[in-house]
């Protein structure tokens with residue numbers, strides 16, 4: 001789905017094929033066959049790795065529970081987008097998930113901005129501008145999907161995932177110490 005995952009996937013499968021070949025050459029067909037039967041397990045490990053890439057991690061925490069919960073939900077919705085890209089869902093479902101992401105993004109940004117405003121966070125305006133850019137981007141994806149001029153692609157999912165991770169790690173974490181010092185938990 002992104003370059004790192006694709007590269008890792010290629011390395012895993014190439015390494016696995018080479019290993020099966022080597023074991024077959026050394027120990028015979030039965031061993032190579034047994035290894036091939038382990039493929040579902042390998043696939044499960046791969047899926048688990050991808051799932052974790054789309055799951056909120058504790059080091060993303062901004063120290064405020066309600067905002068961490070919002071971020072978790074945003075990760076889940078982007079994972080749903082990823083699954084829709086994998087054709088696990090139909091086009092209507094992809095549009096529905098993107099609409100939900102659009103709505104939840106607004107809900108979360110409003111909540112986050114309200115907490116910053118309540119405590120007079122000095123970087124509120126620049127933070128708000130980042131939110132506005134993201135809202136416009138998601139609106140654009142949604143309109144393009146509705147107009148059939150775009151499909152949910154790996155570029156779209158990668159953009160959403162990278163934006164969320166970078167925004168949390170840089171811009172959101174910057175308010176963490178300020179707001180927790182004001183008593184937000």
Ligand SMILES: [Fe+2]
Pocket residue numbers: 112127131167171172
């Ligand atoms: Fe934010």
